[in-house]
Amino acid sequence: MKKLKFTPSSSDRWMSCPASVKLIADIPKPDTTIYAKNGTACHNVADVCLKKNKSPHDFIEKKIEVWATPKNDYIPFEKSMAETVQTYLDELALLRKEYPKAKYTSEKKLSITPVPRLKINGVVDYNIKQRFGDIVVVDLKAGVGVTVDPSESTQTWLYAIMAINNQWDEYDKARMIIVQPNEKYGDTRKEHTMPVSDLKQWYYDECIPAIKLALGDNAPFGPSEKVCRWCPALPTCKAAAGHVLSAAGQPIEFDPRQPQEFTNAEIGQILPIIDLYKKWSSAVTAYAIDELRQGRPIDGYKLVRGRANRVWIDEEAVQKLLKRLKVKVSDMFTKKFKSPAACEKLLPSDKREKLKPFIDKPEGKLQLAKESSKKPAVSIEPAAEFNDDFDFFE
Numbered sequence: 001m002k003k004l005k006f007t008p009s010s011s012d013r014w015m016s017c018p019a020s021v022k023l024i025a026d027i028p029k030p031d032t033t034i035y036a037k038n039g040t041a042c043h044n045v046a047d048v049c050l051k052k053n054k055s056p057h058d059f060i061e062k063k064i065e066v067w068a069t070p071k072n073d074y075i076p077f078e079k080s081m082a083e084t085v086q087t088y089l090d091e092l093a094l095l096r097k098e099y100p101k102a103k104y105t106s107e108k109k110l111s112i113t114p115v116p117r118l119k120i121n122g123v124v125d126y127n128i129k130q131r132f133g134d135i136v137v138v139d140l141k142a143g144v145g146v147t148v149d150p151s152e153s154t155q156t157w158l159y160a161i162m163a164i165n166n167q168w169d170e171y172d173k174a175r176m177i178i179v180q181p182n183e184k185y186g187d188t189r190k191e192h193t194m195p196v197s198d199l200k201q202w203y204y205d206e207c208i209p210a211i212k213l214a215l216g217d218n219a220p221f222g223p224s225e226k227v228c229r230w231c232p233a234l235p236t237c238k239a240a241a242g243h244v245l246s247a248a249g250q251p252i253e254f255d256p257r258q259p260q261e262f263t264n265a266e267i268g269q270i271l272p273i274i275d276l277y278k279k280w281s282s283a284v285t286a287y288a289i290d291e292l293r294q295g296r297p298i299d300g301y302k303l304v305r306g307r308a309n310r311v312w313i314d315e316e317a318v319q320k321l322l323k324r325l326k327v328k329v330s331d332m333f334t335k336k337f338k339s340p341a342a343c344e345k346l347l348p349s350d351k352r353e354k355l356k357p358f359i360d361k362p363e364g365k366l367q368l369a370k371e372s373s374k375k376p377a378v379s380i381e382p383a384a385e386f387n388d389d390f391d392f393f394e
């Protein structure tokens, strides 16, 4: 078995489901996504800007080296990434004014040893230490994806604990700030402050006991919609399957004397199960395809090819052939007008405004979202939208 990993970024999972730590120990790390690579490039540039007093705009169109799985890569640094980094640097500049005498670190690798011989490592994006005052950790989330709330993010709490480095008595309060410049529907800056004594209590009463459970025999499983969806063991985990299938197989009490249709409250209880069921079924299918590709049989299943469209092997050669066969050039091509975004790129930035009156943005398809989603609820006339297409979940 490989080394057991307790990364801060997966702390929600291993705290809720201690058994997951051993279950995923032998699962290879997935390839780094382009979104994660872009995020790493933003962190790398921010760090250089802080240490060498540069502007992120100096890096636009340069290739930034990022560490990634299976191998390191070079990512082109785009203008939007420079703007993301600038928002983060602006926040740090404000904090430095607030704590002129404090110590600062950027992209610093820190660790804690919650139990003997176990180290949890993490890179803390930015840390401010004001002895006998505040400990501040700032976390840059460069992506557009999941909204992170520092009042619930155990990852950020662990970063603060790493920064405290067992010197609990040297700080009064921990400020945990998440800068998420591309957050579309909520605040791009979120802060949670808690007394260091509360953080210490959480660490000793909840975090360390979960780690001890994970390291021991018979660690408990804690399947839930929140943690299983991100767990690499999802396709093969029996606890997750049991959770999904037993929820799906709940006997429905049927009493002909009672109303025979679900109430909306009951539908509200079924939807989260459907959401996890869909995630679980796609993960199991992807796992089965991968096993068959690797030559490991799955009882009763084989790989087949889906439908595919024909493609040209050599477009230039075909065009020459068609010309020889007297086909008009204008008949060979379909002219398509470019999208608003593509046409805007044809103009210098000071002339793009002229296109604005010609651009309309139709409303997006209706989607079902959880009440907790940051997207604003849509108010519509029920009959007017009756025939609309809709998606199940955002």
Ligand code: SF4
Residues within 6 Å of the ligand: 013, 017, 019, 020, 023, 221, 222, 223, 224, 227, 228, 231, 232, 233, 234, 237, 238, 239, 240
């Ligand atoms: S899939 Fe869910 S239940 Fe299974 S190990 Fe992962 S988090 Fe735990």
